[in-house]
Each structure stands twice: as C-alpha cells, then as structure tokens.
Amino acid sequence: MKRLTGKVAIITGAARGMGAVTAKLFIEHGASVIIADILDDAGEQLAQELGNNAYYVHADVSNEDDWARLTGAAEAIGPLTTVVNNAGILHIAAIKDSDAADYMRVIQINQLGTYLGIRAAIEPMKRAGGGSIINISSIDGLQAKNGLSAYVSSKWAVRGMSKSAALELGPYNIRVNTVHPGGVFTAMHGAEGKAAPTAEDNAFYANHALPRVGLPIEVANTTLFLASDDSSYSTGAEFIVDGGWSAGMRLDLLPSS
Template sequence: MSVFSLAGKTAAITGGGSGIGRAISVEFASQGAHVHILDLSAEGAQATAQEIESAGGQVTVHAVNVTNQAEVLAVFEAIGSLDILVNNAGIAHVGNLEKTTEADLDRIYNVNVKGAYNSLFAAVPKMKSKGGGVILNLASIAALVGIPDRFAYSMSKGAIHAMTLSVAKDYLKDNIRCNSISPARVHTPFVDGFISKNYPGQEEEMFQKLSATQPIGRMAKPEEIAQLALYLCSDAASFITGVDYPIDGGFTTLNN
C-alpha cells in the first residue's frame, strides 16, 4: 500500500469539477478515497466523476452553491462521516482598489471567504465526532506577496491563510489538522479563458509572458498541486498542521 494511500477515507472537495479541484479529485480517488465533489456546475462535476469512475474510483457529485450555508449543511449531512475537506472553490477578480466596486468585493468575499467558512462550519463538527480529520485550504501567493491589480482576490486569500491558522490552533485537541497551499500561476482552463477574453489574437504571446513571470520558467500543472494536496491530506503528513505551503516555482523567494 502506498504511503499516501487514502483507502477507506471520505473526502469532500469544493470546486472539484474543474481546474485544480478536478486534479485533486482524480488524484484522491486514485489513492482509494471516496471523493465527494461539491460544485456549482453539475455538468463539469459529472465529467470529472465519469473520469474517476472509468478508472475504477469512487465518486459522488453534489450540485451546491458554497455561498449558501443551508445548502452546504444539507450536502455535508448527506455525505455523513468525513475524513478530509479540501476548500478549493474560488473565483478571481482583476483590479486595484479603485477598480474594485462594492459588488466586486462582495462577490469575491461570498465565494472565496464565506464559501470556505460554510464548508468549515459544516465539516469540523463531523470530524470532531469521528475523532479527527484533515482540512486543506487553497490560498495563494497573493496572500503572501503584493500582486498588482488583485486587491479583492488578495483580500480573500489572506483571509484563507488566517482561517487556516485559526482552525489549526482551535482544533489541535480534536485531532484535526489544517493546512493551506499557496499556488502561483497554474495552467487551468480559467487561464486560457482569461487570455482569450482579454488578449484576442495574442494568446500565445501572453501565455509565454505569464509563464515567464514564474522564476522556474513555466506555470504549474494542476496535477502538481494535487500531488502536494495528497501528501498533506495523507497520514504521511500526520505531524504537519498550521502550515502554508507555497507551490510557486520560486515566485515568492526568487523574483529579484
């Protein structure tokens, strides 16, 4: 059995239907977890579920809006016993303070911050009653360093970083570990869509420019984020809690 085995574990992954969440869902299922995908887009989640099932994995899809606490609580009640929560669901916003409207700020807060809180609020009591569990929150390098034109997004990921530390501290005696991951740019469909929308006809050039902002010379692959997530949620990381892991190609320390 792999040291990273999740056999017999139940994992809830928000935003598990696409991008980083899809990669985490596929990775966890391949290691034996029963993966519960919580996603606003049932279509995307079903596509990921079909991929998992075709490889022999266990998966259940839940269409849910993470900003709605009643919906989230109902889904976690349906899931039942829970070992792992991955708070991955999130949205982005481009703009500095003056280009961030109140509506922009509320939208980012509701999904990225309140959405994570709702899942934590639903999951932690279940983990306490079971005698422990593991929580992994998706933060960002935007929580660690100044990123141009990311005012609202940085705010939300800074909150994720702070919530990670708070939950890790408060539930030590309940055998609940809580960590976060801070990726730099990851090549997901969102990145391709952003480039095509904002730089039509310059897609390849802009992709290379964005890739070059990472000291390592390229964006991360979603699967690389998923492999770190697997480690942190496995028993191999049983001595790790209250830690944020930059996975950034050297962005936070080598961009000088």
C-alpha cells in the same frame, strides 16, 4: 501505494481545473470523493468518468444549507475525513473601478465559503476521530498585486483563518493547513481549450526560479500529502507550490550560473 484508502473527502470547485485533477488523484489513491460545484453538467460528467467512488453534489460554498447537504452526503458514505476548500473566483479591477458588490462576491466565495467549509466539517470530523481541512489560498495570500484587491484580501484571510482554526481544532486531531499555488495552468490562467501550456503561457514566468507555469497535478500532489496520514504532524502551516515565485525574480542584469 494508495495513500487515502478509507478516506471520505469533499472537494469544492471540483467540476473542472485544479479541483477536478485533485478529485481524480484522490480516487486513484483510494478515497471516496464528493465533487462539489455549481457546474452541474461538468460535475456530473466528471463523477461518471471517475467511477463508483465519485459523487457529484450541487453546492454553492457561500450557502450554509448547501454545506449541510455536502456533509450529509459525505457521512452517508463513511466518516468525513477530508475537506478541500478549493472553490474560488477572481475579479480583476482597480479599486477605483470596482464597487462593493464586486468586492463582496469574491469575499463570499473565497473567504466566507472557506469559513463555512471549516465550520461544517467540525462535528463530522469529531465523530470521525479527526481529519484534515486543506484550504487553497494563493501566492497572493503571501504577497499582493495591484488590480486584485478583493482576491488578495480573501486569500490573506484564508491564510489567517486557517491558523486560527488549527489552534481551535487541534485537540480533536483535526488539522488545518493552507496551500499557496502560484500561476497554475487552469481556466483562471488561460488554459481554456488548450491541452498543454504554450510558449506564450510560459513566457510570463521566464524570470522565475522555475521558468514555466505550474500544472494542476503539481498542486494536487501537495494537497494529497496533506490529506494523507503522512502529514499527521502538520497543522497551521503554509505549503507553497509556486515554482519559486515567492523566492524572488532572476534578474538578467546580474550574474547567474
């Protein structure tokens, strides 16, 4: 059964990785999808591969004018019902070894980009009679790691901002939720050039509840649920897709079944 028939979605950071997998899944379920990215060659190629219901639009998510073009392109297809704020970047450095420019680059894409995406969707979704905004946070929006001060800050901000937006936009039947992936097999986690995870890729997760890296489709399936009418009473909520990472670690020194 197709779960997104008649939906029009914008997915940012969709030229590759988790965004591309999400775009493909949405189209399989009947949606029309705007693939938004700055990777023009990859984005154009993906749109061609996915067929007539996929459209590539160059967009820097930290640019307000680009968001206006995105929503305009979406409404040229039909009422805008779905925005997936997926675009994100990572900067790994100790606080003492980074500077304000490093920090702000992450904040501008991950946090400001999500804010602008939420804001740009409001009036189009009001015209549509409602909609679903899905903000991709991270397990690092629930906890923290050393060396990721900017990334962690941005993902906690996305989590809090989404709850605030859910309260503001609920009266218009606009739902706002966050998805919190753990380790996912994308370019950000060493997937470049690999068809599938290797034993080495999975080794880091050996003591997690599910002892392997996650796959992009496993996160995309949760995003699909939130984009569909099946999640019509879910807003301001956190959906964790982390293989049990946030539950804790299995300790070899203690008994286990």
